[in-house]
Amino acid sequence: MSLETLYQEILLDHYKRPRNKGVLPHASVHGGGVNPFCGDRIDLYLRLEEDRVVDVRFQGEGCAISQASASMLTEAIHGKTVEEIRAFAARVEKMLKGEEGDELDGLGDVQALQGVRKFPVRIKCALLAWKVLQDALGEYLRNPA
Numbered sequence: 001m002s003l004e005t006l007y008q009e010i011l012l013d014h015y016k017r018p019r020n021k022g023v024l025p026h027a028s029v030h031g032g033g034v035n036p037f038c039g040d041r042i043d044l045y046l047r048l049e050e051d052r053v054v055d056v057r058f059q060g061e062g063c064a065i066s067q068a069s070a071s072m073l074t075e076a077i078h079g080k081t082v083e084e085i086r087a088f089a090a091r092v093e094k095m096l097k098g099e100e101g102d103e104l105d106g107l108g109d110v111q112a113l114q115g116v117r118k119f120p121v122r123i124k125c126a127l128l129a130w131k132v133l134q135d136a137l138g139e140y141l142r143n144p145a
């Protein structure tokens with residue numbers, strides 16, 4: 001199995017069986033956003049305890065890439081601190097924009113998103129959840145609950 005096929009399999013798996021999908025009542029952090037180019041929509045809910053994500057959910061609709069990316073995101077950030085998440089999301093953004101070299105260790109399933117780089121219009125789909133996350137955390141840090 002080629003790496004490209006493997007990435008597609010991982011992506012489709014997250015799309016067909018999304019992880020952590022749903023609404024989280026009493027979330028510490030909530031954010032939403034759309035990608036008008038494709039009609040994708042993502043809402044993210046995080047519950048924080050002492051600055052660490054103890055629960056996370058997403059709601060959304062749109063193409064397979066946008067939804068799979070959100071599903072991967074929820075798995076990737078669970079248990080991480082706000083600072084760790086911001087650094088992680090920045091790496092993912094760089095990876096998707098082709099600015100990250102070979103330093104992809106520790107990204108887990110999220111690595112599969114790099115297959116999208118060959119399709120520039122789809123990069124916005126893959127980035128949506130990560131942008132929603134960064135915006136929501138930025139807002140949270142300015143106005144802690």
Ligand code: ZN
Nearest residue numbers: 038040063125
């Ligand atoms: Zn899309």
